Amino acid sequence: MRTSIATVSLSGTLTEKLTAAARAGFDGVEIFENDLTGSPLGPEEIRERAADLGLTIDLFQPMRDIEAVPADEFARNLRRAEHKFRLMRRLGTGTVLVCSSVSPYAVDDDALAAEQLHRLAGLAQESGVRVAYEALAWGRHVSTYEHAWRIVEAADHPALGVCLDSFHILARGSDVTGIEAIPGDRIFFLQLADAPQMALDVLQWSRHHRCFPGQGDLDVAGLVRAAVRAGYDGPLSLEVFNDVFRQADAGRTAVDARRSLTLLQESAGLTAPPAPVVPTGFAFVEIATADTARIAPLLTALGFSRTARHSGKPVDLWEQGEARILLNTDTGSHRPDPSLTAVGLESPDPAGAAARAESLLAPVLPRRRAPGDAPLDAVAAPDGTEFFFCVTDGPGDGQRSGDAGRSGWTGDIGITRVDHVALTQPWHHFDEATLFHRGVLGLRPHASVDLADPY
Incomplete structure (x- = not known):
């Protein structure tokens, strides 16, 4: 209509x-x-x-x-x-x-x-x-x-x-x-x-x-x-x-x-856009920071180890169990403080997830891929957070998206995976964010809980 x-x-x-x-x-x-x-x-x-x-x-x-x-x-x-x-x-x-x-x-x-x-x-x-x-x-x-x-x-x-x-x-x-x-x-x-x-x-x-x-x-x-x-x-x-x-x-x-x-x-049953593809987990989270001297010791203290560095970008991979954090130092002057900029979502159908997002006006992000880079579809949320849709592989095959399936280092403290991500939204953008995550990603909202904020 x-x-x-x-x-x-x-x-x-x-x-x-x-x-x-x-x-x-x-x-x-x-x-x-x-x-x-x-x-x-x-x-x-x-x-x-x-x-x-x-x-x-x-x-x-x-x-x-x-x-x-x-x-x-x-x-x-x-x-x-x-x-x-x-x-x-x-x-x-x-x-x-x-x-x-x-x-x-x-x-x-x-x-x-x-x-x-x-x-x-x-x-x-x-x-x-x-x-x-x-x-x-x-x-x-x-x-x-x-x-x-x-x-x-x-x-x-x-x-x-x-x-x-x-x-x-x-x-x-x-x-x-x-x-x-x-x-x-x-x-x-x-x-x-x-x-x-x-x-x-x-x-x-x-x-x-x-x-x-x-x-x-x-x-x-x-x-x-x-x-x-x-x-x-x-x-x-x-x-x-x-x-x-x-x-x-x-x-x-x-x-x-x-x-x-x-x-x-x-x-209302009037149209049939691509069906939502519900994520099954987190492949990685990306933190942008110009201050690695501040973040790296914190990750080490939490039991993470730096396991790889991207061949063409200033991005380090830190891992513990199945929890993966990408530390990106290519921030520019507009990100003086550490901030979560991207989330990798494990998806049974990355192309379907991207098609759903695009049909709901989520901008598809252009990707510069170097040889050997994983072919990841990515879209932007209203607040600018980037969502990457990653192939979900079977357990234990060591071939998850971005070649992030390594294990066997020492010093971990029992962190096994990323189980949730907190995305802070200004109060006047909360309804917009809820609609995006529910509609585009197929997530289900739970009841709201009010927590006192000292600020």
Whole structure:
């Protein structure tokens, strides 16, 4: 299915957001009105910029507090809508999002809401525009998708349909199977977001804690399956608000977003990317350091022995049992302190593991191979850590990847293997890292444990 992302989900100027979305491989975008009004470019220029990048503008949003209001208020709303519809024609988009009203003037009258939305849809149709009506989870009188659909059905206008937002639906605990009763051609748009389960006011939960599908606790895949069974064939679009994305690098966020949609489509049974290849162990870890005088004595004290040196690179191999550490002194000036830079993962299918990683937007790393070097596939994690996929051989054959199977030295203290690796992540990149390791490497997350940090 086509993929889209709301510009509100990315940081930067509107042109920067469009560029980030295109580079990450999205097919289209939702234009958030504040992004458009804050841009120095006019609607026609934004339209041309999106087209140059290969992006469609799938939705313009939002229109607020339209329906179930007194006649004089609704007349003002129609005048406001006329301006937006003209703007949309200039922008080149044909669908507008209308949120259920939170206005203090709104009344609890479904018949009035249906009648006014019918009139709005008629005005929209004259401009070649469709209206997608969305139930906000905190709407004054309409807060569930079932209620929104009843009003749309009663309004009975071909230019009026519903927008389904996974957060608004799942945050209220609504049963998504009811979506299958909505005709697919009346589901005009599908907005997707996940979120961790929190005992929090739903408005604050939505504004500050949404995340990409697969990074929270909501069954977004189940909702997508229900929409597809109903006949929905429009784009899968991400609309995520949180305090991190408003400040994070737009390019990195867009890649994380696109990866999440790929995994979501796999979970929903819509696509079949290369299957995950779960690592079976650690072939090696690589530490970069310019200070071998500091690290070598520590490794010696831990029972490791330096067993080999690479013929063409300043890399030493230290071993104890099946535990292997590569000490790389080719660090440059940007790594003054020792740091873990690469992990060799034993894999039953290195080529399959690399194909899986590449399908999920993990950059494949170019390799300079000297004669005799092991042919290892490598990809980069979002934090820059390099993962090498190594052939897993039988026990005791002495032929593990990189010719690292030597044994028989003295002085070990009982270390037999590397059994885990701790990769420190800044708090604002934690969800991204979890999604990468789960999706790309096929690892299973355990329950989170909070530990006090003195710093």
